[in-house]
Amino acid sequence: MDRGAQRRALRERLGRLRAAALRAQGLGAPDVAGAPRCRLTPGTPGVERLHRHRTLSPRGGGLAHPGARPRVAPSSAAIGTRTVRLVLAYDGTDFRGWQVQPDAPTVQGAVLEAARRFLGADARVTGASRTDAGVHALRQTASLSTQATLAPAAVQAALNAALPPSVRVLDAREAPPGFDARRAAAGKRYLYLLDNGPVAAPLLRRFAWHVPGALDLDAVRGALAAMRGRHDFGAFCAAPGRDADPVCHVQAVHVLRRRALVAVLISADRFLHHMVRNLVGSAVDVGRGARPAEWMTQVLAARDRKLAGPTAPAHGLVLIRVRYPDAPFEERRAGRAGDVARAPGRSRARTPPPRTGGPTGDPR
Structure with missing residues (x-):
């Protein structure tokens, strides 16, 4: 066998070994190819799978040299859009409200920027309540639509790494398809x-x-x-x-x-x-x-x-x-x-909630 053939055989063998190592960690080639850039440390909870190489060799699924062309991520048709239900807390003092505004800091804008940084430009965020400028939230609910396949815990960790300290994602869960935080609120x-x-x-x-x-x-x-x-x-x-x-x-x-x-x-x-x-x-x-x-x-x-x-x-x-x-x-x-x-001894004034369900109009 000539030297060139030996080199090709060695590269193919290394590619197979690296692909096997990735599979042992639960990572397929499409996962690695489509993984977003992430500056998080490996010790950050829920994001260990983010901290990895993203460029694959076209042969055998192995990792390529830094100058290689990245593999094309799976198409949106193959992945589909999913919805993650977020629970947010924020100090609204320095924001011009929830809803995105041009040239003004807003909570929705901050969450959307963080989501698109890690999950891609297709990310969309809808809040249950469009709070005004200066209004705070202990538990605001938002629906995050994305084609990224990251687990909800990884989404939460990635967003918190990019958001300012005045905004935190308290929880993230997979939501039913088409869930809209505003329209579904009762x-x-x-x-x-x-x-x-x-x-x-x-x-x-x-x-x-x-x-x-x-x-x-x-x-x-x-x-x-x-x-x-x-x-x-x-x-x-x-x-x-x-x-x-x-x-x-x-x-x-x-x-x-x-x-x-x-x-x-x-x-x-x-x-x-x-x-x-x-x-x-x-x-x-x-x-x-x-x-x-x-x-x-x-x-x-x-x-x-x-x-x-x-x-x-x-x-x-x-x-x-x-x-x-x-x-x-x-x-x-x-x-x-x-x-x-x-609590006992407190003033109470309560009536039973209505039995109707469905969209609630334009709540704030």
Whole structure:
């Protein structure tokens, strides 16, 4: 056998050995060829399979020299689009809201940029709630559509490696085909925090509205309790006509105090734009004595935004739960956030949730 034939035989043998080693790790040639670039360390949980070579020799599936042309990744038709359900937490202070905007930092934009960096340009992200600028989230749900075949745990680790510290992916799970986090949502719970101390607490300045002075919480509870049930909340939306369907079902309202910190929790099947902030702003007027107890009921019946109180600042609002008909993991894990409203001796104001399901319009 001449020297050239010996070299070819040696290359083929090495290729077969390397392919066998990859298969022993559970990696096929298409997996390695299509793997995205990743700067994560091998010790990062869930991403060990990302930290590998990506260029394959066209013969035998072996690893090629650095100058070789990369193998073409599997086509979208071969892979298909899948959906991963994400649970996110974020400090919204430095963002212009959830929804992507040109030349402005947004939460959706940050998640989308991270997803496309690791999963490819086809990645799409949809949030259950389009929170406003400055609004925070403990458990926002998002649907991530991608053709990448990475396991959900690897997707979570990759996104957290690329996202800023103010945004975290708390969980990632495989979702049914076509799952849409916004349209599938059956309800949400928001928390609004008030700092009722005489001097604003520095550690709460990003997350609570400072309302000094006397605040009658019984009056606040009474005013908000009257909002329970299914009503036209047009008087408490951002602007008349902004929401095509102004009818929402408020299922529960809780007002809690611990020292100077006051928490208002509101659960509903859907929310209009600025609805929670307008309800809280009006209720604070009642608690301060600027409005009578029955005033919010009259405003609700009038359906006139001009009659309602001021809009509470955005930084006190937190999305704490998104509910789905299939009782997914984000609701079970967020149970602790809702348990505070069910503690003995706490104020309770609850009505049964509606039995209807399906899309909930344009919730926020």
